[in-house]
Amino acid sequence: MALTPQDVARLADLARIELSDQELARLAPQMDEILESMTNLAQAIDDDVPPMSHAAPLVNVFRDDQVRPSFSSATVLAGAPAVEDGQFRVPRILDEEA
Amino acid sequence: MSVYVNDDLMDYDEAMARFDVVIGLEVHVELNTASKMWCGCTTEFGGEPNSHTCPICLGLPGSLPVVNAKAIESAIRIGLSLGCEIAQWCRFARKNYFYPDMPRDYQVSQSDEPLCFDGEVTVEVDGEEHLIPVERVHMEEDAGKTTHIGGSGRIHGAGYSLVDYNRSGVPLMEIVTRPIYGTGTKGPEVARTYLAYLREMMRALGVSEARMERGNMRCDANVSLMPKGSTELGTRTETKNVNSLKSVEAALRYEIRRQAAVLAAGGRVRQETRMWNEGGFTTAGRSKEHAEDYRYFPEPDLVPVAPSREWVEELRATLPEPPAARRARLQAAWGFTELEMRDINGVEGALELIAETIEAGAPASAARKWWVSDLARRANEAGVALDEVGMSPGQVAALQALVDSGALTDKLARQVIDGVLAGEGEPADVVAARGLAVVSDDSALSAAVDVAIEANPGIAQKIRDGKVQAAGALIGAVMKAMAGQADAARVRELILEKLG
Numbered sequence: 001m002a003l004t005p006q007d008v009a010r011l012a013d014l015a016r017i018e019l020s021d022q023e024l025a026r027l028a029p030q031m032d033e034i035l036e037s038m039t040n041l042a043q044a045i046d047d048d049v050p051p052m053s054h055a056a057p058l059v060n061v062f063r064d065d066q067v068r069p070s071f072s073s074a075t076v077l078a079g080a081p082a083v084e085d086g087q088f089r090v091p092r093i094l095d096e097e098a
Numbered sequence: 099m100s101v102y103v104n105d106d107l108m109d110y111d112e113a114m115a116r117f118d119v120v121i122g123l124e125v126h127v128e129l130n131t132a133s134k135m136w137c138g139c140t141t142e143f144g145g146e147p148n149s150h151t152c153p154i155c156l157g158l159p160g161s162l163p164v165v166n167a168k169a170i171e172s173a174i175r176i177g178l179s180l181g182c183e184i185a186q187w188c189r190f191a192r193k194n195y196f197y198p199d200m201p202r203d204y205q206v207s208q209s210d211e212p213l214c215f216d217g218e219v220t221v222e223v224d225g226e227e228h229l230i231p232v233e234r235v236h237m238e239e240d241a242g243k244t245t246h247i248g249g250s251g252r253i254h255g256a257g258y259s260l261v262d263y264n265r266s267g268v269p270l271m272e273i274v275t276r277p278i279y280g281t282g283t284k285g286p287e288v289a290r291t292y293l294a295y296l297r298e299m300m301r302a303l304g305v306s307e308a309r310m311e312r313g314n315m316r317c318d319a320n321v322s323l324m325p326k327g328s329t330e331l332g333t334r335t336e337t338k339n340v341n342s343l344k345s346v347e348a349a350l351r352y353e354i355r356r357q358a359a360v361l362a363a364g365g366r367v368r369q370e371t372r373m374w375n376e377g378g379f380t381t382a383g384r385s386k387e388h389a390e391d392y393r394y395f396p397e398p399d400l401v402p403v404a405p406s407r408e409w410v411e412e413l414r415a416t417l418p419e420p421p422a423a424r425r426a427r428l429q430a431a432w433g434f435t436e437l438e439m440r441d442i443n444g445v446e447g448a449l450e451l452i453a454e455t456i457e458a459g460a461p462a463s464a465a466r467k468w469w470v471s472d473l474a475r476r477a478n479e480a481g482v483a484l485d486e487v488g489m490s491p492g493q494v495a496a497l498q499a500l501v502d503s504g505a506l507t508d509k510l511a512r513q514v515i516d517g518v519l520a521g522e523g524e525p526a527d528v529v530a531a532r533g534l535a536v537v538s539d540d541s542a543l544s545a546a547v548d549v550a551i552e553a554n555p556g557i558a559q560k561i562r563d564g565k566v567q568a569a570g571a572l573i574g575a576v577m578k579a580m581a582g583q584a585d586a587a588r589v590r591e592l593i594l595e596k597l598g
Contacts, residue, residue, distance in 0.1 A: 014391055016196055053189060053396035059404040065131045065168035068138025073148040076156065076263075086147040087245070087260035090198040 003032045105379065106359035110351060111283075113323075113358035119285040120331060121350065122320035123230075125273045125296055127306050128240060128313070129172045134267040135239045136163030136206070136400075141269075143312070147262035155267035157202030163399055169237065169269040170213070172305040174405060174413050176271060177214025177235045179299055179420070185213050187404040190237070190397040195390075198261050199241035207238035207272075209394040213403065221291040222422075228288045231276040240268040277331070285321070286350035290343050293317060294446070295421060297343075301450070302418045310342050311483060317346050321353045323361060332357070333367040338383070339374045343446060349374040356380070428453065432462035442466065445474045447484045454491035460498040468494045472515060488519045497525040509582050510534045538585035540592070543576070546584065547592045550575040561597040569593050 005024040008031060012019045019027070073086050082089035108116075134141055137154035153161040174184055188211035192204040217232035243265055248257025273296065281288045297315060300308035308315045322334035335357070337349045352374075357367050372380040419427070428449070429439045442448045448469050455465035469484065473494070477487040497514055500506040506514065506529065517528030529535050537543060550572050551558045560568040569590055576589045 014194070014393060054398065054401055056401065058401040059187070061164060061401050062167035062170065063138075063164045065133050065166050066138060067133045067140045070139045070150050071152050073146055073151075076148050076151050084247075084260055087262050088148070088198070090244075090259050090261055092256055092258050093198065093244070093246075 003028045003035065105356045106363070107352070107355040108358035108362060110355055113354055114283040115326075116362070117323040117325060117354075117358055118279070118328075119281060119354055120322050120324065120334070121275075121278045121281065121285050121289055122334070123273075123275045123278070123289055123292065123346075124318040124320070124336075125293065126316045126318075127176075127271045127273065127296070127300055127308060128315070129169055129269040129271060130304075130306050130314075131166055131168045131172070131269055133166060135166050135169055135237075135269040136267055139267065145264055147260075148264065150264040151266065156263055157200075163206070165400060165403065166269060170403060170405070171413060172269075172303070173213050173235065173237050173271055174410060175303055175417060176273070176300070176305060177217065178410070178414050179303060179417055180214070180217035180219055180232045180235060180273070182214035182217030182232060182235055184405055184410045185211060185215070185403075187211075187402055188213050189402045190400045191394045192397050193238075193392045193394055195392060197241075198259060199244050199266070201242070201263060201266065205238060205241065206397050206400070207394075208236035212236035213405075219292070219295060220422075221288060221295050223284050223287045223291050226284070228278075228281060228284070228291075230278055230288075230292050233274045233276045235271060235273050238270050238272060240265045240270045242266040285354070286347040289319060289350055290347040293343050293346055294443070297446075298421045298449070302421060302424070309483070313341070316341065319346055319350055319353075321350055321357070322367070323354065323357050325361070332361070333369050335367065335370055335372050335380075337372045337374050337380050341374075345374055345376070348378060349380060352378070352380055425449065432456070432466075434462070434466065438466060441470050445470055445484060448474065451485060451491050451494075455494045455498075458492045458495035460495040461502075464498040464501070465491075465494065468498070468515075472512060476515070476519060488521070489515065493518055493525055500525060500529065504538070504585065505529065505535050507536060507582065507586075510536065534583065536585045537580060537583050538588050540588070542580075543584055543589055543592055546576045546579050547572070547589060547596060549579065551593075551596065558597055561593065566594065 005021070005028045008024050008028045009019070012024070077083045077086070077088065080088050128141075131141055133139060134155055137152050139150045139152050139155055142150065154163055177184055188208060190206050191209035191211075193207045193209070194204045196203050212234035214235035215233065217235070219230050219232065220227050221230060222228070242261050242263040245260045245262075246256035246258075247260060249255030275292075278285075278288065293310075293315075297308040297310070300306040300315070306314055310316070317340045319337045319340055320334045321337075322332040324330065324332050335353055337353055340346045340349050353372070360367055368382070371383040373383050374380055418424075425439065425443070432452075434442070442452060451469050452462075452465045455469065456462050473487050473489060474484055477484045480487065497506070497511055497518075500514070501508060501511050510529075513532065513534055514525050514528045517523075517532055517534075518525060522528045522531060554572060554575060557568050557571050561572070572593050573586055573589050576593075577584050577586065
């Protein structure tokens with residue numbers, strides 16, 4: 001199942017990464033190779049090995065429901081590219097929606 | 099900007115005769131934890147924009163979320179109340195999408211491993227029981243609030259948007275039903291009743307305020323039609339922005355009539371997200387012809403949740419009386435008929451307010467009367483929820499105490515309600531300030547009776563002749579002269595004394 005440049009273009013679009021045709025053509029076989037390695041890995045694993053998503057064998061790491069001080073809005077907004085009325089100002093959303 | 103709506107709609111009864119309705123409901127409920135899902139920022143509503151935020155709920159690089167134990171506890175209690183299984187082990191997942199209300203460009207949610215699954219609840223509509231199969235209850239987080247600037251204030255045509263992340267990361271539960279079949283002509287009412295059930299359940303559990311008008315509880319309503327006799331599911335639409343019980347019923351009715359007209363004309367229902375407009379119609383939103391690809395994957399920053407069976411059973415023991423059982427118990431205790439109970443169930447929040455009013459000392463029938471008749475109408479006129487109408491259960495009980503003591507008639511009591519709702523203070527204050535108390539002072543009443551006798555010599559003569567029932571007309575005249583404030587029983591006695 002070879003990944004085509006079209007597949008990569010679709011993924012790039014989902015991830016909002018702009019890639020040129022040359023880049024798509026170069027990346028498709030590279031990503032294909034990564035997928036193939038994963039397939040090889042899957043073959044080496046027995047069915048009785050549970051899938052793992054975390055490196056640490058921990059469950060139920062919880063915190064108590066206690067309020068702690070938030071940051072001031074001035075601090076929060078200090079790194080924002082654009083601010084208006086104490087809020088983050090972001091470019092128009094419509095193009096994303098269309 | 100006015101929205102031009104030109105949908106063809108089929109008559110509802112005709113649509114019911116030709117099609118079977120399949121409904122699916124996705125309900126989001128904000129939990130009332132003190133702190134957010136992954137950080138210690140307060141969940142308190144409002145506040146200066148972005149003042150309830152920190153690197154975690156802003157999704158800044160290097161921040162590490164930690165699960166709020168209370169949120170998991172609430173979620174398990176909700177799941178148990180809905181008859182769900184509780185997962186032995188489940189994970190959070192990243193749902194990837196780009197929208198400025200999610201600063202990380204992903205929402206932490208749960209994908210194919212929900213915390214609670216396979217439940218069901220039964221709701222009753224017009225004496226008929228309907229089973230609502232619950233597919234799953236999963237945990238996620240709320241998003242920030244965007245305000246669109248420029249154009250008409252809507253997202254379309256806006257120049258740019260402002261974002262306030264105070265709600266970002268507030269614990270959110272999503273309760274998803276399986277397709278609901280077999281509702282007959284009652285689909286929209288079944289949906290509404292199910293939502294009312296959920297709301298009552300959330301409040302009884304104490305896990306959410308579940309106020310739809312404040313967005314604590316939100317519903318996306320899916321509906322599709324199948325020609326009678328067909329077993330193949332039709333194309334569904336999903337209607338968002340449904341912010342009240344009334345709206346869910348109205349939105350579903352509208353969509354059923356619209357889809358029926360499309361199908362009857364040989365058309366094809368477009369799979370899309372539609373927006374409910376309080377003007378009473380839905381408008382097309384995003385097309386969902388292409389399934390969205392959220393590229394879910396396990397959230398690496400959060401370890402799995404594995405509630406022990408002991409914990410689950412401990413939580414099961416904390417569950418309150420189920421709403422249906424509670425209603426039946428209260429109905430018996432209060433001595434209400436089925437019909438009276440149905441009236442109460444038909445008014446959002448009435449049951450709770452009546453219960454509190456009775457607790458504050460009012461007789462059950464009086465508590466029901468004030469809330470279901472008078473105050474429900476006032477709330478409706480003002481377009482607010484019943485518990486925001488401006489009169490508390492304590493005040494209603496105080497009002498009824500004045501009626502019971504003979505100081506007020508029901509008619510005068512209604513004027514006192516006017517005063518309380520207008521912010522004139524407690525019922526007793528309004529009675530004093532407006533001079534509304536019943537007049538039972540004999541000298542004032544006697545004078546009014548004399549005037550009435552003089553003005554109605556014919557009627558007076560009839561009473562002298564022994565036609566006691568004619569006294570009603572004189573009582574009416576006296577009441578009118580005294581603006582309804584006379585003690586009618588005493589007036590009657592005085593008339594008979596004078597003419598007997």
